[in-house]
Amino acid sequence: MDNSTEGTWDTLPIQLTEGILQTLEEVKFTHMTPVQSACIPLFMSNKDVAAEAVTGSGKTLAFVIPIIELLLKREEKLKKMQVGALVITPTRELALQISEVMEMFIQKFPQFTQILLIGGTNPIDDVEKFKDKGAHIVIATPGRLEDMFRRKADGLDLASSVRSLDVLVLDEADRLLDMGFEASLNTILGHLPKQRRTGLFSATQTQELEKLVRAGLRNPVRITVKEKGVAASAVAQKTPSRLCNYYTVKTENKFNNLVAFIRQHKQEKHLIFFRCFIVVFIFCVFVFSAFVHRCGRTARIGNHGNALVFLLPMEESYVNFLSINQKCPLQKLVLTGEVVDVLPKVKAMSLADRAMFDRGMRAFVSYVQAYAKHECSLIFRLKDLNFATLARGFALLRMPKMPELKGKTIPGFTRTTLDTDTIRYKDKNREKQRQKMLAELKEKLKTPLPKRNFIKNKSWSKQKTKKERRKKRSAKRKLEEGSDIEDEDMNELLNDTRILKRLKKGQISEEDFEKQITSGTGGAPRDGEQL
DSSP: OEEOOOEEGGGSSSOOOHHHHHHHHHTTOOEEOHHHHHHHHHHHTTOOEEEEOOTTSOHHHHHHHHHHHHHHTOSSOOOTTOOOEEEEOSSHHHHHHHHHHHHHHHTTOTTOOEEEEOTTSOHHHHHHHHHHHOOSEEEEOHHHHHHHTTGGGGTOOHHHHGGGOOEEEETTHHHHHHTTOHHHHHHHHHHSOSSSEEEEEESOOOHHHHHHHHHHOSSOEEEEEOOTTOOGGGTTOOSOTTEEEEEEOOSTTHHHHHHHHHHHTTTSOOOOOOOHHHHHHHHHHHTOSSOOOSOOOOSOTTOOEEEEEEOOGGGTHHHHHHHHHSOOOOEEOOOOSOOOOOHHHHHHHHHHOHHHHHHHHHHHHHHHHHHHTOSOTTTSOGGGOOHHHHHHHTTOSSOOOOGGGTTOOOTTOOOOSSOGGGOOOSSHHHHHHHHHHHHHHHHHTTSOOOOOOOOTTOOHHHHSOHHHHHHHHHHHHHHHHOOSSOHHHHHHHHHHHHHHHHHHTTSSOHHHHHHHHHHOOSSSOOTTOOO
16 A cells, blocks of 8 residues: 555544643644555554655654554553564664654653563673563563573573563564574564564565565555655655755765765764764764764654765766665766865875774775775775775875785875874873883883794694683683773784884894884884784
8 A cells, every 4th residue: 555645633533632732832843754654554454554754754653552452542551561562673773763653652651661672782781671670561682682582590580571562663674584583583573473464664665564564564565655746657766755865976075075966065964974983073073962873863754854975986877886786876966066175184184083083094994994895896996006095085094904905006196294103192091002112012022022932743733722712712702892991002012012022033133122112113003003
């Protein structure tokens, strides 16, 4: 069934509870969106719903309101440890958003409690909170929810609590499958009662999603919401019709074009997302009062918005890929204002603070490694990258050492004449700690290395016990995953250790050693560099 109608809440074919109407009035939700007018009556009449609607179309209220109404109309009231509604969503950010919307409504109904089960928190705290206060409404990410079902030894029997379940909602169901949660969903569905109402909401309908519909819903009513005024040729578009999608194919001017784009839309709010280390770098460059790490949303509920993706010249075929495979057409961006070169200012920031220098190096490494692992490898090919222009785009003072650059000459990139090891941290405590570590290393030089005994004619596997090998792998894993030691400090420590070993082996003189330990040279990665 298709639905593109809008209306007010008093035009619904069912009567909403007064507390819900009051909340809608307080938060100024005066009109229903098409997905809300289609889904709410079906939910309330005990139908399963599989709804396809673009992001920002108001899907959250389309299931939050029916959840509360159905729980209010239960013949047998929920007890403390009974779960009446379960909402599963792929990310913590979405779960938090849904929880905030749900909280606005259940404030009018203090007989209901809700709990948020997401990663990044101590699961034992979640168990204790559930046991202490109960939860009639659970909003969760799949991984944490699956973990909670295994917590019987901690005194939580979630499988028994969900036997009273009335409503299950799978929000952003297409992303749940894209992010690899199929196995977790199957485990969770196995614990839930068959007699329930189920709502599945997604921006796309795929074959994998169809399997989930057949497994989790009983004779669902299928809803495809089309926006008013959308041409027939654009019906399949998966982004809001009022969202303008742009792309640009400049190379080293990515950063300058980003600044120009923001200035061109300076009267609007911006949500900008990058890969993790690049986020920190850009954040420090722009000096924001608030920053959204992950992708936000725009052009929501009838509003206008813009999106911009930066591509390299040889990546322009990605535009066709997005249009055909993702139903997301893009138009080429034409900047009306002047593109100002702000990179010299960024370089000056790196020269003034070692922390900024570190962030630039890490951002470059993060970009290259993400590029090397891109799923669309036919378009995004590492061998096509121009490392010199990329480095200039990140305002690097010198190139980092990393596997992707090993053995490569980088013509077109000029390293700064300044010795980057002389750049100090603005944070005095951090610089003091750095100097302290250098002093400790120098002190260790006075202690000779223990003589190493080698066993001839034995393979490594016979020299090492399983316990020793596990210990070594564990230490390596901790180093890769990060420990209490800052990455740049660890790199400096490893570098200075290598220089010390060269001295002990007689490969360098004491004079060379002093020079290298002071300057930080010696062929090992330092300060944001990676092997």
